[in-house]
Each structure stands twice: as structure tokens, then as C-alpha cells.
Amino acid sequence: MANNTANGQPTKEFFVEMLTRDIDLNDAILDLLDNCLDGVVRLSSSQKNKLEDSNFYKGYSAEINISNNKFSIKDNCGGIPRDIAENYAFRMGRVQETDTDHPTIGIYGIGMKRAIFKIGKAAVVHTKSSQEKYTVIIPSDWARSSDWTFPIEENSEKNTLTSDGTEIIISPLNSSISDLWKNASNLNAFVENLRKAIQESYSLIIQKGFCIKINGHKVEGNPVELLVKKGTDKEGVRPFVFTNQYGSVNVKLAIGFYAPMASDDDIDKMNESKRSSYDAGITVVCNDRVVLYNDKSSLTGWGIAGVPNYHNQFIGIKGIAVFESNNPKDLPMTTTKRGVDHSSAVYIAVKDKMCEGLKMFTNYTNQWKGRNEQERTYSTVAEKTSFDDLFSEKAQKEYGVTMRHEARGNTYRPALPKPKIEKPYRVIRFSKSIDDIKTVSIHLYGDVDEKITASMVGEKCFDAILDQSKNGG
Amino acid sequence: MSQPFYHLRPNKYVDRFLFVNCLSKLGEIINIKSHRYIGFGSYLFDDFKQIHDKINITSMISLEEDPIVYKRACFNTPYKCIKVINQTSTDFISGGDWGNKNSIIWLDYTSPAEISQQFSDLAALTSIVNCNDIIRVTFNANVSSLGVPDDSSISLKGYRLNRLKERIGEYVPIDVTEDQITTKEYPIVLLRCLQKMIEGLFIETPFDKRFLFPLFSTVYKDGQTMITFTGIILEDHTRETVIKKAFRELKYVNFKWDCPSSISIPELTVKEIVHINKLLPSKIAKKQLSKKYSFVFSDKDTEIDSYISYYKYYPSFQSVNF
Numbered sequence: 001m002a003n004n005t006a007n008g009q010p011t012k013e014f015f016v017e018m019l020t021r022d023i024d025l026n027d028a029i030l031d032l033l034d035n036c037l038d039g040v041v042r043l044s045s046s047q048k049n050k051l052e053d054s055n056f057y058k059g060y061s062a063e064i065n066i067s068n069n070k071f072s073i074k075d076n077c078g079g080i081p082r083d084i085a086e087n088y089a090f091r092m093g094r095v096q097e098t099d100t101d102h103p104t105i106g107i108y109g110i111g112m113k114r115a116i117f118k119i120g121k122a123a124v125v126h127t128k129s130s131q132e133k134y135t136v137i138i139p140s141d142w143a144r145s146s147d148w149t150f151p152i153e154e155n156s157e158k159n160t161l162t163s164d165g166t167e168i169i170i171s172p173l174n175s176s177i178s179d180l181w182k183n184a185s186n187l188n189a190f191v192e193n194l195r196k197a198i199q200e201s202y203s204l205i206i207q208k209g210f211c212i213k214i215n216g217h218k219v220e221g222n223p224v225e226l227l228v229k230k231g232t233d234k235e236g237v238r239p240f241v242f243t244n245q246y247g248s249v250n251v252k253l254a255i256g257f258y259a260p261m262a263s264d265d266d267i268d269k270m271n272e273s274k275r276s277s278y279d280a281g282i283t284v285v286c287n288d289r290v291v292l293y294n295d296k297s298s299l300t301g302w303g304i305a306g307v308p309n310y311h312n313q314f315i316g317i318k319g320i321a322v323f324e325s326n327n328p329k330d331l332p333m334t335t336t337k338r339g340v341d342h343s344s345a346v347y348i349a350v351k352d353k354m355c356e357g358l359k360m361f362t363n364y365t366n367q368w369k370g371r372n373e374q375e376r377t378y379s380t381v382a383e384k385t386s387f388d389d390l391f392s393e394k395a396q397k398e399y400g401v402t403m404r405h406e407a408r409g410n411t412y413r414p415a416l417p418k419p420k421i422e423k424p425y426r427v428i429r430f431s432k433s434i435d436d437i438k439t440v441s442i443h444l445y446g447d448v449d450e451k452i453t454a455s456m457v458g459e460k461c462f463d464a465i466l467d468q469s470k471n472g473g
Numbered sequence: 474m475s476q477p478f479y480h481l482r483p484n485k486y487v488d489r490f491l492f493v494n495c496l497s498k499l500g501e502i503i504n505i506k507s508h509r510y511i512g513f514g515s516y517l518f519d520d521f522k523q524i525h526d527k528i529n530i531t532s533m534i535s536l537e538e539d540p541i542v543y544k545r546a547c548f549n550t551p552y553k554c555i556k557v558i559n560q561t562s563t564d565f566i567s568g569g570d571w572g573n574k575n576s577i578i579w580l581d582y583t584s585p586a587e588i589s590q591q592f593s594d595l596a597a598l599t600s601i602v603n604c605n606d607i608i609r610v611t612f613n614a615n616v617s618s619l620g621v622p623d624d625s626s627i628s629l630k631g632y633r634l635n636r637l638k639e640r641i642g643e644y645v646p647i648d649v650t651e652d653q654i655t656t657k658e659y660p661i662v663l664l665r666c667l668q669k670m671i672e673g674l675f676i677e678t679p680f681d682k683r684f685l686f687p688l689f690s691t692v693y694k695d696g697q698t699m700i701t702f703t704g705i706i707l708e709d710h711t712r713e714t715v716i717k718k719a720f721r722e723l724k725y726v727n728f729k730w731d732c733p734s735s736i737s738i739p740e741l742t743v744k745e746i747v748h749i750n751k752l753l754p755s756k757i758a759k760k761q762l763s764k765k766y767s768f769v770f771s772d773k774d775t776e777i778d779s780y781i782s783y784y785k786y787y788p789s790f791q792s793v794n795f
Contacts, residue, residue: 246680247679247680304596305596305597305599305600305674306592306593306594306595306596306597306598306600307597308593345678345679345680346678346680348676348678348681349678349680349681352600352681353600355597355600356597356600356601359566359567359597359600360567360568363563363564363567363568367564404572404573406572406573407573407603407604408681413568415568416568418564418568
């Protein structure tokens with residue numbers, strides 16, 4: 001007898017294949033770390049304010065171990081409550097009524113499953129939550145069966161957890177991954193790469209006390225610091241600071257210098273790849289998670305709205321935009337958490353402010369071009385300061401960061417020093433062969449010295465001729 | 474660099490008059506008296522004088538980048554309420570503490586070669602402006618400023634379009650063709666580039682519905698062809714109708730980006746003005762003028778139309794002995 005319906009059920013192969021194809025292996029592992037952090041948020045949000053507590057993650061940790069046949073991650077972040085495991089945690093996609101009131105990072109309810117299937121064929125998830133201790137098993141033939149459930153095993157001997165937390169062990173690995181990791185140097189390179197990715201993406205979280213270890217080695221944070229002239233005198237090198245609330249989303253933005261502006265010699269070095277501009281650019285953070293790291297593209301305002309494109313002369317410019325919300329869906333991040341959703345209304349509004357801040361510092365750089373020595377008298381008296389401090393109470397008292405309450409948010413625009421000149425300057429640039437520069441350098445300075453740069457030689461030549469011209473010689 | 478005596482340019486004079494008229498109309502619906510005026514007054518301050526005298530604005534900033542002209546400007550300020558600042562508009566826009574005070578900003582640019590910087594300043598300005606701020610910008614729209622190819626086998630218009638794209642390529646609308654790079658069309662091309670840039674910068678979101686509402690544009694020539702655009706920042710679209718109603722009688726305020734009014738009045742002698750004005754206003758004036766005064770108006774259509782529209786604002790300059 002013919003059916004009067006057509007089968008629209010999804011196939012598991014499709015799900016597994018589609019979910020894992022679009023994500024990078026590193027990002028899949030970061031998703032697992034995000035789950036650990038969300039555990040901390042659920043545990044502690046009632047006692048501590050995540051937005052204000054600078055030690056929010058203290059005492060919590062995650063350990064990742066990677067070998068050529070096994071991947072594991074173990075945390076002490078609270079474990080999965082039994083009813084959550086039975087009804088929600090292992091479903092493919094979040095169930096509507098589980099929407100939280102917590103500032104978590106996870107939104108879609110696919111991170112753990114996606115990561116597991118990206119890395120391996122089978123896995124066990126040990127968890128200890130309150131008095132319960134159990135293990136969820138993902139068998140290697142799961143994708144081929146028609147059953148969507150996973151078996152749960154009580155008090156398995158293999159579950160060695162002593163404090164509330166979760167341990168995920170993935171083995172065997174997918175053949176593409178185990179083939180790659182068979183080679184020890186490939187594996188090392190991967191671990192190094194992952195460490196860097198974690199350092200970039202979790203630097204705020206590590207700063208707030210979370211401990212992450214990979215194969216036994218602790219990953220250090222990479223704090224965002226900007227140059228701030230201490231004291232309350234009006235003029236000085238200080239960052240542009242902005243805060244605002246957009247619906248459920250709280251935004252903090254700071255843009256400034258993390259290092260004095262580049263001199264012409266610095267720029268030459270960068271062009272010859274002797275100095276890296278890795279640290280410059282704007283970092284975007286959503287609920288503590290870095291989703292864009294030191295970006296130098298139009299995503300963060302470079303090259304649009306009157307801001308010049310990123311160029312090596314802007315190597316000293318750095319910024320951070322922090323978005324926080326109890327409703328993570330309102331945050332401007334993509335599902336892979338490795339990028340911003342630039343059509344988000346909040347993001348569009350904040351990008352305007354990024355452009356405004358960037359413009360102040362690109363313009364400052366252009367104004368001082370060719371007068372580095374004079375400029376350094378200002379930038380070297382400014383001290384590296386953690387960006388958090390700019391939003392704290394002492395910002396006003398100790399750094400003179402006084403916010404103006406404006407219709408489109410609270411803004412502090414620093415009074416950046418301006419070059420004092422009666423006669424306008426012009427930059428002179430020319431190139432000569434290294435041998436010739438050396439010859440002139442020896443002639444002028446008597447010896448070859450590493451510290452004598454090509455531009456010093458050029459300037460000294462000019463000054464000598466200028467002297468002669470003035471003295472009629 | 475010495476500045477030409479702008480106040481002796483009749484078409485510019487009329488253009489300035491149209492602006493002041495427009496401001497005074499706006500004054501009927503918004504409190505424009507408490508705005509601050511920011512402009513390039515040089516050392517003659519023609520716009521400042523008119524805006525202070527007619528609109529009663531008492532907070533005024535004149536930007537002057539040249540340190541020598543700056544000193545001369547300080548010496549020549551006609552009123553105490555004018556503060557001259559020795560700064561480029563780029564520095565002022567990115568560095569100034571703009572706050573919540575409303576502004577009327579006239580970026581009266583003259584140099585065609587710096588159009589890229591001028592567009593970028595304007596873009597930067599859009600992130601700072603408040604609702605009810607008035608933005609006015611003048612560009613040099615002289616098509617020959619785009620240069621001439623060295624190689625005579627290259628098409629002149631194509632070469633000029635490429636030069637324009639080198640300067641502000643990202644803002645040139647996709648349908649601009651080299652046929653539009655002519656004396657007549659180039660000012661409109663520039664207005665369309667401006668529209669493209671500005672509309673791209675004001676993206677409406679639930680948090681920010683501001684936009685730049687165009688009021689009017691003018692093209693005039695006292696030597697070089699210049700194009701001027703004037704618009705107002707509105708909080709959202711709800712006030713458009715109120716504004717349109719207020720301007721019913723000012724025909725040149727057409728709320729369009731790319732339909733500039735042309736101001737091209739020939740230089741007239743006092744005797745000519747007296748005789749011609751006796752025929753105005755009248756419905757048959759155009760016919761009469763083209764018949765009787767063909768020796769005055771060389772390009773009949775535009776010059777006569779222009780004079781009939783703006784005769785009331787036409788200045789007469791006299792030599793005075795102090």
C-alpha cells in the first residue's frame with residue numbers, strides 16, 4: 001500500500017558530515033574548551049558577577065592531552081547534570097526551552113558533538129556532577145545505525161573523576177587525523193599551533209584565572225595592554241575609550257597605542273620582515289571569548305569611513321572591543337566563534353566607534369611622521385596598562401579618563417599631543433646602496449656601528465650641507 | 474598661499490546667500506541659533522559675517538592650516554565670537570572634542586587634487602555628527618583637474634575617469650561611464666560619489682537610525698567650476714515631511730542628491746542691473762531678456778534662468794575710498 005507522506009527525516013551521515021566539514025580542527029577543540037567555561041559560568045553566575053570579577057575563573061582548569069591515537073580533555077567545571085545529559089546535552093542542536101540567562105559562549109548546542117565527530121570515530125564522556133557519576137558512550141558504529149540515542153553507563157571503573165567535571169576521551173581518531181599525527185613533528189606542529197590559537201582566543205579567560213594545559217604544559221595568557229599617560233593633565237598619549245549598552249549587549253571599546261609609533265627605520269625593518277606586526281590590530285571579544293584577533297581589515301574599520309588601510313607605519317595601534325550579554329544569541333559572532341557577524345546591528349554601531357578611535361591614532365601617526373624623537377618624549381612617558389583598568393574606577397582619578405555621556409554612548413577622546421612647529425616639515429626619503437651608506441657612515445662617524453641607522457647617516461649629511469649653506473661655505 | 478578675494482565672486486556670493494536663506498528657514502523648525510558654525514573663514518570671513526548677522530549664531534570656529542594666513546586671519550576676525558584655529562580640517566575632525574553641541578559645518582574645499590583626503594575627512598565626520606547637524610561641502614568640480622594623458626592615443630575621458638577612480642575609486646558608482654566625465658556632467662558624478670559614500674556610512678540599525686537628508690546642491694563657476702552640497706543629519710525618517718513643508722517656497726531646496734541648481738550669472742554693470750531688474754519679476758521676463766539683452770547673456774538658457782531665479786541676491790560691488 002502506498003504511503004501518503006514522504007520521508008523527510010534527516011540521515012545521521014548527513015548531519016555528521018555537514019557539521020564537521022565547515023569547522024577547522026583547532027576551532028573544534030576550542031569549542032570543547034568553551035563548554036568547560038560555560039560550565040563555570042553556570043556554576044558561579046549566581047555568586048559572582050562575570051562582568052566585574054577579575055578572578056572569575058580562578059580554581060577552574062582544563063587539561064588537553066593529544067597523542068597519535070587518542071585525544072582527551074578533562075575539566076573540573078561542574079560536570080553535566082544527569083537530566084541535562086539525558087534530555088539536552090547530547091542532542092544535535094539546542095532545544096528551545098533551554099535558553100539560559102547566563103553569559104555563556106555556546107549557543108547552538110552542537111559544539112561537543114561536532115568536535116567529537118571531527119576528531120574521532122568513537123568517544124566516551126565521563127562526568128561527575130554532585131553525587132552522580134556516569135559515562136555516556138558514543139560507539140564507533142553510531143553514525144551508521146538508525147538509533148539517535150547514546151547509551152549511559154553508571155559508575156564505570158574507567159570514570160576516574162574525583163571532583164565535579166567532565167572528561168572526554170576520543171579514540172580511535174579519524175584516519176585523516178591519525179595519519180597526520182603519526183609523524184611526530186606533524187603532531188608537535190599541531191600542538192604548537194593549538195597552543196597559539198588558545199593563547200589568542202582565551203587570553204582574557206586565562207587572565208581571569210582559568211588554567212589550560214596541553215600535554216602537561218600550561219598555556220600563558222597574552223594580556224591586552226595599552227599605553228596610558230598616568231596623571232590627570234589633559235594632554236597625553238592615552239587610548240580612545242567607549243562604552244554603551246545595546247539591548248542586552250554591553251560594549252566596552254578601547255583603542256590606542258601598545259608601543260610607540262614606528263620610526264622610518266622600524267618600517268624598513270618590517271618591510272624586510274625583520275619585525276612583525278602580529279601584535280597590532282583590533283581584537284573582538286564576545287563573552288570573554290576572542291572571536292577576532294588583532295584584525296587589520298575592514299571588519300574592524302581599517303580602510304573604511306575615512307580610516308586608512310592598515311599599513312606598517314600603524315604598527316603601534318591596538319584595540320579591543322568587548323561584547324557581553326546574558327543572551328549569547330545577541331552577540332555579534334559567527335557559529336564557529338572565529339569571526340564577527342558584521343551584519344549585526346550592535347556590531348555596525350560599534351564599528352562606527354572603532355573607525356572614530358582608529359582615525360585619531362592613524363591621524364596622530366601621520367602628524368608626527370618624520371619627527372619620531374619629538375614624539376617619543378610623549379609616548380615614552382605613557383605606561384603600558386591593562387585595558388581593564390581603563391573601565392575601572394581609577395581610570396578617571398588616576399589617568400584622567402573622563403567619559404562624556406553622549407547620545408550614542410559614553411566616549412573618552414584623549415587630547416593627544418600635537419607637534420609644535422612654526423615651520424612645516426617634509427619627509428625626505430631616498431635609497432642608496434648599502435656599501436655606499438657604510439662608506440659615508442665611516443666617513444661621518446669614524447666606524448661602522450650597528451646602532452647607526454641609514455636614516456641617521458642621511459640626516460647627518462643633510463645637516464652638514466645645511467650648515468655649510470648657512471655659513472656661505 | 475594667497476587667497477583670492479572670494480567676496481568679489483558674484484556666483485559664490487549667490488551660493489552663500491542661498492545657504493544662509495536655507496539656514497534661516499531651518500531656524501523655523503529647529504533651534505539653529507544655538508548651533509556652532511565651523512568653516513574655513515580665511516581672513517575675509519564672508520560666510521561668518523552673514524551667518525552671525527542673519528542667523529545670530531554666536532559660537533564660531535574657523536579652521537586655517539597655513540600658519541601665516543592664520544596670523545592674518547586672527548588679525549581680521551570681524552567678531553569676538555569667532556575663534557580661529559591653526560589646524561587642518563583632518564586634524565580637527567579626528568581630534569576635536571565634539572561633544573553634544575550641534576554644529577553647522579561647511580568644508581569649503583578648493584583643491585581638486587586632494588579630493589581623496591576630502592572624502593575621507595567627510596567620512597570621518599559622519600561618525601561624530603549629532604542629529605540636526607548641518608553638513609555642507611564644496612568640491613572643485615573642474616573636469617580638467619583630472620589631467621590630460623601624455624599619450625595622445627588614449628581617450629581623454631577614459632583617462633580622466635581612471636584618474637578619478639585612483640582618487641576615490643571605492644565611491645564611484647558602478648554605472649558611471651567615461652561619457653559622463655565632461656564639464657557639464659562631472660559635478661553630478663561627484664555628487665553621486667558623495668551620495669554613495671554617505672549612504673554606505675549611515676546603515677540603519679535599531680540602535681542608530683540617523684541619516685543624512687539632502688537639502689540642496691549648487692553648481693557655479695567664477696573661474697573654476699565648483700559643486701556644493703548641503704544636508705542635515707536626522708534622527709530617523711519621521712521628520713522629513715515637516716522639513717519638506719517648511720521649504721515649500723524655496724524651490725532650490727529640492728531634497729535631491731544629484732540635481733544641483735546652476736548659478737551662472739554673468740558679471741553685470743550697475744546700469745545693466747538697474748534696467749534688467751525693472752523687468753522683474755514677470756512671467757514673460759525670459760522672453761524679454763533674451764530679446765533685449767542678448768548682448769549681456771551669452772549662454773541664454775542657463776544664464777537668463779539663473780538670473781531670474783537669483784536676481785534678488787545678486788551683489789553689486791563698488792569701489793570705496795576709506
